[in-house]
Amino acid sequence: MSTLIEAKGLSKSYGSHQALKSVDFKVERGRIVGLVGPNGAGKTTILKAILGLTSYEGDLTVLGMNPERQRHQIMQKVSFIADVAVLPGWLKVANALEFVTEVHPNFNLERAKYFLGKTNISMDAKVKQLSKGMVAQLHLALVMSIEAELLVLDEPTLGLDILYRKEFYNQLLTEFFDEGRSILVTTHQIEEIENLLTDLIFIRDGKIVLDATMDEVTNDYIEVMVSKDNIAQAEALNPVMSRDVFGRKVYLFQGVSREQLEVLGELHSPSVADLFVAKMKEGK
Amino acid sequence: MNSFKALVKREYWENRGLIFLSPAIIAAVLAAIMILGTITGDTFVETHHGEINLWDKFPQAVEEFNNIEEEKRTQAIQISLYAPRILFGFVMMLICLFYCLGSLYDERKDKSILFWKSLPVSDTATVLSKFVSVCFMIPIVYFAVVAAFQVFLLVYGTVLAWFGGSLGVNVWTSSNLFGVLFNSLFSFVVATLWLAPLWAWFMFASAWAKKVAFLWGTLPIFMVAIAEGWIFRSSHFIEMVGERVARGFTTLNSDMHFLVGKDMFDEHYVAKWYEVLGESGFWIGLIVAAGFLAGAIYTRRYRDES
Numbered sequence: 001m002s003t004l005i006e007a008k009g010l011s012k013s014y015g016s017h018q019a020l021k022s023v024d025f026k027v028e029r030g031r032i033v034g035l036v037g038p039n040g041a042g043k044t045t046i047l048k049a050i051l052g053l054t055s056y057e058g059d060l061t062v063l064g065m066n067p068e069r070q071r072h073q074i075m076q077k078v079s080f081i082a083d084v085a086v087l088p089g090w091l092k093v094a095n096a097l098e099f100v101t102e103v104h105p106n107f108n109l110e111r112a113k114y115f116l117g118k119t120n121i122s123m124d125a126k127v128k129q130l131s132k133g134m135v136a137q138l139h140l141a142l143v144m145s146i147e148a149e150l151l152v153l154d155e156p157t158l159g160l161d162i163l164y165r166k167e168f169y170n171q172l173l174t175e176f177f178d179e180g181r182s183i184l185v186t187t188h189q190i191e192e193i194e195n196l197l198t199d200l201i202f203i204r205d206g207k208i209v210l211d212a213t214m215d216e217v218t219n220d221y222i223e224v225m226v227s228k229d230n231i232a233q234a235e236a237l238n239p240v241m242s243r244d245v246f247g248r249k250v251y252l253f254q255g256v257s258r259e260q261l262e263v264l265g266e267l268h269s270p271s272v273a274d275l276f277v278a279k280m281k282e283g284k
Numbered sequence: 285m286n287s288f289k290a291l292v293k294r295e296y297w298e299n300r301g302l303i304f305l306s307p308a309i310i311a312a313v314l315a316a317i318m319i320l321g322t323i324t325g326d327t328f329v330e331t332h333h334g335e336i337n338l339w340d341k342f343p344q345a346v347e348e349f350n351n352i353e354e355e356k357r358t359q360a361i362q363i364s365l366y367a368p369r370i371l372f373g374f375v376m377m378l379i380c381l382f383y384c385l386g387s388l389y390d391e392r393k394d395k396s397i398l399f400w401k402s403l404p405v406s407d408t409a410t411v412l413s414k415f416v417s418v419c420f421m422i423p424i425v426y427f428a429v430v431a432a433f434q435v436f437l438l439v440y441g442t443v444l445a446w447f448g449g450s451l452g453v454n455v456w457t458s459s460n461l462f463g464v465l466f467n468s469l470f471s472f473v474v475a476t477l478w479l480a481p482l483w484a485w486f487m488f489a490s491a492w493a494k495k496v497a498f499l500w501g502t503l504p505i506f507m508v509a510i511a512e513g514w515i516f517r518s519s520h521f522i523e524m525v526g527e528r529v530a531r532g533f534t535t536l537n538s539d540m541h542f543l544v545g546k547d548m549f550d551e552h553y554v555a556k557w558y559e560v561l562g563e564s565g566f567w568i569g570l571i572v573a574a575g576f577l578a579g580a581i582y583t584r585r586y587r588d589e590s
Binding site for chain 2: 048051071072073075076080081086087089090091098099100102104105
């Protein structure tokens, strides 16, 4: 089985507000998928549905199971870090390790101790005595010590300073991720993770507006810095978006061949952030 | 099973202050007051004959104590052993109340529910672990603290006997300590189980409450009572609740009641703990509790905070 998550016609309404409008997507094994969208686009709703934390309409399977009915079996193979610091303040670090060891069949205590050994976190400390960054380190140490097939991260670095943010993703890549596992991550700070991602899903107003591998994105979307003389030619090729940079125009094209574009100016791969802005403005 | 044990342990870690420290501190303070009271000058008592120094009276008192009938002495010692249970039992009931009201509310307030839910533990196991904590763990911890205090009382009595020139052996032989401990343990547990429908209701309210779990837990009880008064001009519901609570206390202190000559409580409302186990009301209470627990499990499982 190489598909970890499959959604078909996934929908969710909160009263009259439709948070998800019949969404289809797949997450394959061995991928790092970025789920990106503005606030209220439906990212968290998708994650909650996957984790069995909310009801939904449509078909959704996670590791071949139904998250509404088999939540606690799924959680043996799925780890999750939410966007808020969720470790309770009264919990002692040593007790957290003891508790997870006893309730989680796939938790590796030695690994957790190894990760914590690399931090300044004391075993006797309570969570409320730790800094925000240290709480994130602790949570990450716990989660990386679970032999999970899927790791779901919802804005995991929100509110952390830059050193912790970098370290967070570095550790995930070097110590956790391999071809047997997948990571599904939502974040506002796309710049920080765009080099990590293998797949990209953009979501807007409850609909998916882009679902592609990073390779597809690089092949399909090209940015051209066009000199003034070539502007008319560039406009004729239907750019997705244009912006001004130091008096020159930068155009974003989708599905136009490199040969056609090379004559107009310097070619770049667009950053995910620029692509995101383009996709969010499209049709508006 | 291992994970259920871990869940109960987690409840203890989270609520150690409520469950263990509060009775332990009360016991320590009581013990300190007794010791200090004996050592310092409070042993002088003003009577209309002038001042009497209790220290001087010790030998006389101890001698009198040694001379009373065995049966009376046993009764006196056991009464003093059971007496602390009135205070500790009252504190325990209050603590159970606050524990239940916080049990499924605090984790949502501090958002740690997302962490607990990220672990492979079912909502059923989580809610049941909290119910087991209130019905067994808390009363057993209270029993242990009270037992330690009871042993302290005997030691204290023995030391007083020494000052009175006696060995104080009969303080222990007349205490029936093991019988007292046995009855204490079961009285604590059965009394808490008798109140199970209330605990389960408060847990349900705790799972349900968006804010101020205390009001969600208590107001509906009064609202039902008021509604019944308006519509039927009767007060069966609130009488039933009141009787349930009162019987919790009388069950906890029934040993005391029977020792002091059965005039502590109304005889219709008091029974030994093993008699309570045989009452239909006890088992109906557990069935009602199961209903509220199912509601609490369902609420925790399907509640969507956003």
